[in-house]
Amino acid sequence: MAKAIGIDLGTTNSCMAAMVGSEIVVIPNAEGGRTTPSVVAFTKNGERLVGDLAKRQAAVNTDGTVASIKRQMGTDYRFKRNGKKYTPQEISAMILSKLKKDAESYLGDTVNDAVITVPAYFTDAQRQATKDAGRIAGLNVLRIINEPTAAAFAYGLVNGMEQKILVYDLGGGTFDVSVIEIGDNLIEVLATAGDNHLGGDDFDARIVDYLVAEFKRQERVDIRKDVTAMQRVREEAEKAKKTLSSATTAMINIPYLAVGKDGPKHMDLTLTRAKFDELTADLVDRTAGPVQQALADAGITSSQLTKVLLVGGSTRIPAVQAKVKMLTGLEPSKNVNPDECVASGAAIQAEKLSGQLIVGSTASEMILMDVTPLTLSIETVGGVATPLIRRNTTIPAKYSQIFTTAGNFQKSVDIKVLQGERRFAKDNKLLGEFRLDGIKKALAGVPQIEVTFEIDANGIVTVSAKDLGTGKAQQITITSSSNMSEEEIEQAIRDAKEYEAADGERKEFIDIRNEAEQYLSQVSPQIEEAKKTSDKKDYKNAKACWSELNKRVCKCNPEKMTAMEAGEIRDAKEKLEEAVSRLR
Ligand code: AMP
16 A cells, blocks of 8 residues: 655755654665755756755755755746756755655655645745645645644644643754644644744854864965865764764864875864854854744743754754753753654654554544634725635635625626735735626625635635626635746646656666766776787777777767667777777
8 A cells, every 4th residue: 555654845854754553764765864955956967866966966066956945935936957947846846756766665665645844934835836846746745734733743742632832943954933732633833933044054154164264274274265175074064063962072084185285184173062062152042032032922931831842953952952941941852853753743644644544543533733824815995905814713714705896887806815914915915816707787885796715724725706696706726926837837747757757768878978988088098008018900999999989978968868879889888898808
């Protein structure tokens, strides 16, 4: 039976989990990692890389690498590469495709269904974009759920006991705080706050600055402009940071980091936790504001919290944990891995929604209900935003209201759908608009137009309007202008499938070319050596075969390589191998 998985599609890292029997299992990727960098790269060789491979080459291929695409979800950002423009949904779909493929090979089963998590503050457009990304990747998205809600599930807190908890989520590039209320079969996000530009990357950068300055002071070499050296320092800085979460000192050894006037220079430094804490104290302090803000917005004080959950890899930093304790007066719960708890909670929901959860377990009995983060309104006379579904309404929800016309013999009405808390339409976000025409001829105020808002369990909105006089109706599923149309999504699904099919073949072509290129440089000295020892004819033949293969390799563009070119390279390589075998 196909498995349903939970996916935490993160800004810096993504993680996936599934329930195997009654156990939650974090699914490792093909490289063996329990989390996968949310990075996609298009290489000069025409290859598409996702995850660790993409992250590792980022410094030498900045133009061809996309990171933190989650920040662009629901916007009209496009990543341009090789004459093609990719939407954030398509880039995210590439990450999801890899996760799906890796999960299938790990579980030995097909994976069709998934629950994907999003930050609690994600708007309708961002949720829709995430759902579309899943579809493009060939996943049936069972539900989009809030990250803090998923964390509460992973901690088994959704157990019928009423409580208020704070979720402190410090990841690689973002910081989110949510105060959530767990009630009887209802989870409500009372407030969210955060900093979109604060995370583990900033902690790494502080270590990098320190190491580069120390290296300059000791060795008198400035490596700031050396892309490769900086990348090596960055990798070591992150490793040192992780070491300092459990040890009090970390050694940083990077051999041959630079070349000075008197030869090669190696980095050999020690970083203590005390120094690390000093370098990053202001970053840790910056998390205080959003915590206080979220508590104030939720209308509670920290003494009303029953638990604090830590989410995100950066909450492993001891100074961060100490700060959380100081801010809330509670010892944060740490028994679920912070970088895995969102995916784990999503896995519980995935199992439940796909109907595979063992009946009788607590999680199966829990019906997850979320609430709308923002009020939904329509614009009425005078540019007023008239709310139909108020903020914090439990979803799924459906609500109808009767409106009428403002002008005599008005033939049509324009329905503008808005999201936000402001009184006037212009101050809220316009989610979409549509026109209901063919209204029965009548004086102003006579026609009865029923407007219905429906929000599904993913927080995705459908609006319909019906002229009760004629029965004529119009309906739209809200997709903001920056999101993809149904047609574009269908096209992206076809592209992704085509890529998937062509991928294996193209990879094979690229391998053939790469192997030939390697062979050329490998046998070149051997052929030159043989000039003195071999038969002149054999030597000349080998030289000619080498040139022929070299010509074919140089001529073909790896991004557009055809089967014919791959075949020609293979044949030319065989000829060269044969010619080389005759040399002495
Ligand atoms: P996430 O996006 O939740 O996977 O968090 C990723 C961030 O957590 C990265 O900046 C990692 O360097 C950081 N991280 C992971 N493990 C640790 C650790 N043991 N100590 C400190 N930071 C960590």
